[in-house]
Amino acid sequence: MFDPVIVKMLAEGFLETLYMTFVSxxxxxxxxxxxxxxxxxxxxxxxRPIPWLNWFLGVVINLLRSVPFLILLITVIPxxxxxxxxxxxxxxxxxxxxxxxxxxIARLVESSLKEVDKGVIEAAQSMGASPLQIVFKVMLPExxxxxxxxxxxxxxxxxxxxxxxxxxxxxxxxxxxxxxxYYRYQTGIMLITVVLLVIxxxxxxxxxxxxxxxxxKRN
Amino acid sequence: xxxxxxxxxxxxxxxxxxDGEIKVLDGINLEIYRGEIFGIxxxxxxxxxxxxxxxxxxxxPTSGKVFFDGKDLASLSQKELYRTxxxxxxxxxxxxxxxxxxxxxxxxxxxxxxxTDKKTARxxxxxxxxxxGLPDKANSYPSQLSGGQRQRVAIARALATDxxxxxxxxxxxxxxxxxxxxxxxxxxxxxxRLNVTIVVITHEMKVVEEICNRVAIIDSHLIAEIxxxxxxxxxxxxxxxxxxxxxxxxxxxxxxxxxxxxxxxGNSASEPVIADMVLRFRTTVNILFADTKNIDGKAxxxxxxxxxxxxxxxDRMIEYLKAKGLAVEEVEGFV
Ligand SMILES: Nc1ncnc2c1ncn2[C@@H]1O[C@H](COP(=O)(O)OP(=O)(O)OP(=O)(O)O)[C@@H](O)[C@H]1O
Ligand SMILES: [Mg+2]
Numbered sequence: 001m002f003d004p005v006i007v008k009m010l011a012e013g014f015l016e017t018l019y020m021t022f023v024s025x026x027x028x029x030x031x032x033x034x035x036x037x038x039x040x041x042x043x044x045x046x047x048r049p050i051p052w053l054n055w056f057l058g059v060v061i062n063l064l065r066s067v068p069f070l071i072l073l074i075t076v077i078p079x080x081x082x083x084x085x086x087x088x089x090x091x092x093x094x095x096x097x098x099x100x101x102x103x104x105i106a107r108l109v110e111s112s113l114k115e116v117d118k119g120v121i122e123a124a125q126s127m128g129a130s131p132l133q134i135v136f137k138v139m140l141p142e143x144x145x146x147x148x149x150x151x152x153x154x155x156x157x158x159x160x161x162x163x164x165x166x167x168x169x170x171x172x173x174x175x176x177x178x179x180x181x182y183y184r185y186q187t188g189i190m191l192i193t194v195v196l197l198v199i200x201x202x203x204x205x206x207x208x209x210x211x212x213x214x215x216x217k218r219n
Numbered sequence: 220x221x222x223x224x225x226x227x228x229x230x231x232x233x234x235x236x237x238d239g240e241i242k243v244l245d246g247i248n249l250e251i252y253r254g255e256i257f258g259i260x261x262x263x264x265x266x267x268x269x270x271x272x273x274x275x276x277x278x279x280p281t282s283g284k285v286f287f288d289g290k291d292l293a294s295l296s297q298k299e300l301y302r303t304x305x306x307x308x309x310x311x312x313x314x315x316x317x318x319x320x321x322x323x324x325x326x327x328x329x330x331x332x333x334x335t336d337k338k339t340a341r342x343x344x345x346x347x348x349x350x351x352g353l354p355d356k357a358n359s360y361p362s363q364l365s366g367g368q369r370q371r372v373a374i375a376r377a378l379a380t381d382x383x384x385x386x387x388x389x390x391x392x393x394x395x396x397x398x399x400x401x402x403x404x405x406x407x408x409x410x411x412r413l414n415v416t417i418v419v420i421t422h423e424m425k426v427v428e429e430i431c432n433r434v435a436i437i438d439s440h441l442i443a444e445i446x447x448x449x450x451x452x453x454x455x456x457x458x459x460x461x462x463x464x465x466x467x468x469x470x471x472x473x474x475x476x477x478x479x480x481x482x483x484x485g486n487s488a489s490e491p492v493i494a495d496m497v498l499r500f501r502t503t504v505n506i507l508f509a510d511t512k513n514i515d516g517k518a519x520x521x522x523x524x525x526x527x528x529x530x531x532x533x534d535r536m537i538e539y540l541k542a543k544g545l546a547v548e549e550v551e552g553f554v
Contacts, residue, residue, distance in 0.1 A: 117313075117315065117318075119311060119313050119315040120315050120316070120317060120318075122277065122311075122315065123309065123311065123315035123316075123373075124328075124332070125277055125304075126275055126277060126304060126307070126308075126309035126386075127304060127305060127308075127309075127328070127329040127332050127333075127380070128300075128301035128302060128303070128304035128305045128329075128332060128333070129301070129332045130301060133332055137328070137331065137332070138317065141317070141319050141320070142317060142318060142319055144319060145319075215319075216319075217318060217319050217320075217360040217362060218318045218319075218360075218362045219362060
């Protein structure tokens with residue numbers, strides 16, 4: 001089992017998993033963060049209510065969120081091929097991961113921003129702050145600890161999704177677990193991948209919580 | 220007096236709620252002059268917060284106009300409105316400080332919004348923290364400060380853009396009595412030193428007593444009464460005013476006897492007059508209610524007495540009191 005070939009494979013899988021997770025998370029945040037902001041700002045109690053836009057985005061997000069990931073994975077294959085030129089390997093996996101994670105992140109960001117005290121926003125308005133200034137100078141900084149906790153949740157969720165992409169040849173630790181553990185009954189290798197995944201999740205989660213705590217000036 | 224800094228004309232405000240439209244303010248007219256401390260008092264839910272929020276257009280009036288420094292706020296573009304709000308500071312019951320910023324950075328905040336450069340902003344913020352008595356708390360976060368200290372930071376923050384007006388919505392309601400007194404003293408000092416017009420929203424009589432020059436009483440969507448604090452204390456005309464000033468009056472029942480209200484407006488002390496009268500007429504009177512207050516070293520307030528049964532004596536007593544220069548009115552179902 002400690003065959004150098006296998007060790008090398010596991011190490012590569014480990015790095016691939018990290019690569020998929022972080023790149024997907026970054027791209028998903030690029031989409032999800034603005035989306036979450038728009039959801040809060042255009043809400044009926046928000047600083048710039050736009051009911052139709054809020055309704056429309058809500059519907060799209062809910063639709064995407066209600067499709068089970070495995071089904072999404074298969075449905076978006078044409079899109080994946082169009083964007084990456086392939087449907088195999090870790091880079092190809094990034095596309096469905098982003099599509100699944102962005103709406104989830106939008107909701108996480110939305111709930112973090114909604115926690116910001118209405119009174120503080122009102123105070124900023126009373127000083128003549130524009131909606132854009134309120135977003136960047138009040139809502140995002142005030143929600144920072146909660147946004148960090150949210151990002152730890154998002155990243156670990158994306159990690160677990162990335163393992164599922166193993167079923168369609170997505171690469172990374174999930175792929176190894178499925179090829180060796182599921183198809184070839186090499187339980188040992190499967191267990192190691194599981195342990196590695198657990199460790200990554202734990203570390204990320206802890207890190208997120210610590211960072212959130214350090215950055216929070218409320219206590 | 221000169222042109223008012225704030226002028227409210229026929230202002231009404233309704234809200235659409237699931238249970239239909241509710242009218243919160245109905246035909247409000249107000250003029251607030253430069254340099255004064257103006258109180259707006261009323262019970263909870265009377266619409267006080269809504270009224271201040273209309274002054275800086277955080278809430279747009281359903282009808283009517285608000286003029287600030289001669290400008291009709293409704294005629295301003297969004298950008299102009301943002302700029303105008305920079306000349307109106309506001310403080311709140313819950314302080315509403317940015318919890319993730321230090322005291323100094325909180326005071327810098329409105330300057331950042333206004334586009335002031337960082338160095339100038341920090342210098343100004345330091346001066347203001349000194350003005351409010353917190354020079355040593357610049358680097359503390361709001362969570363590390365007491366309620367009174369937080370309100371001081373909020374005051375410094377509201378003053379950062381050199382506003383002409385400071386709007387205070389229940390600014391002392393979350394503070395204990397001694398801290399309240401300190402914060403009120405600070406506001407009074409700011410009013411004098413910086414010549415900032417202050418609008419104080421409160422439900423507490425003692426706040427008005429302590430710092431206001433003039434006061435408007437707001438009751439069931441309307442302004443019930445408006446005048447100088449002395450006037451209203453001495454001769455409350457509206458039911459609302461009497462309820463606010465003399466809440467205990469309510470509990471007194473009358474038994475069909477003649478009563479009269481003696482008003483003290485700062486020209487005489489209360490005790491000797493009643494005592495002298497009792498000695499002179501050799502008959503006692505029943506004091507149903509008494510509440511006199513000391514404002515600026517003068518006695519204000521009222522005493523309600525039950526007059527003796529004998530017709531003649533009662534009339535002569537009233538004459539006597541009037542001759543002493545007191546305002547006397549016979550009251551029937553008193554408050
Ligand atoms: N956005 C809103 N939508 C619906 N109703 C509102 C809204 N804002 C205020 N109201 C209603 O208007 C009335 C007056 O509210 P307001 O906050 O102005 O009272 P207040 O005099 O400041 O009271 P308090 O002393 O409790 O602060 C209340 O009945 C309240 O429910
Ligand atoms: Mg209020």
